[in-house]
Amino acid sequence: MRPAPLLIALIAGGGLAGLAVPFLGWPLWQWQLAGGAMLAIAALDAWRLRGRPTPDVVREVPEALPLGIERDVALCFETHVRQRLEVFDLHPGGWTSSGLPRRLSLAPVSATRFTYRLRPTARGDARFDGVQLRLRSTLALWRQSRVAGVPQRVRV
Incomplete structure (x- = not known):
């Protein structure tokens, strides 16, 4: 923190x-x-x-990505409390992306979805390590970094 x-x-x-x-x-x-x-x-x-719960995060990405072509990757968030946060997807290093980081304000008992663009730059198996969230406290005096979601593998 x-x-x-x-x-x-x-x-x-x-x-x-x-x-x-x-x-x-x-x-x-x-x-x-x-x-x-x-x-x-x-x-x-x-x-x-x-004590604030970490939002649930699900990444929607195809199992196979074409080399050098931008594709959309979607991140879906579910939470039960109002939260303000910054989102950084932990995509494979060296890949170019646009639309990250993103600031979100999540409403209570809601689902939020957004997409960003990602371009793979190397062939082989790649791994997404989760999603890094930077949560803001209620009075905006503190920030806390957390990793949510599950690691995911894709082929390029």
Whole structure:
């Protein structure tokens, strides 16, 4: 789990606000109370993100792909809670793709499907290792990377 830019900006702003204590004579306890509240909110947001379920992902790709020709690959997501995430398909390295990464906002109890284009560049057996998801916390203070879906083999 990593802090999102919003949390980093809040921490920097809180540190700069601490300069008001020695230079403007503001009470130290108020700055400490604000920092403690920010810490508690960030910890609660992180805890809620860790407990959030990973969406179910299914990849739709033909068993055999022609060499050097772009094909559509579909990713289908199912979830029971509202989620905001970024999607990166872990397709074989070196293959050119367009339409990734993709940002999605999944509605609760819904299915979402999107396609992207992929061009194989080498013959033989290839392996898709799953789908990498970067989930955002409810308050957008944290990001967590997860891998969903099952590995899949295709022939080129």
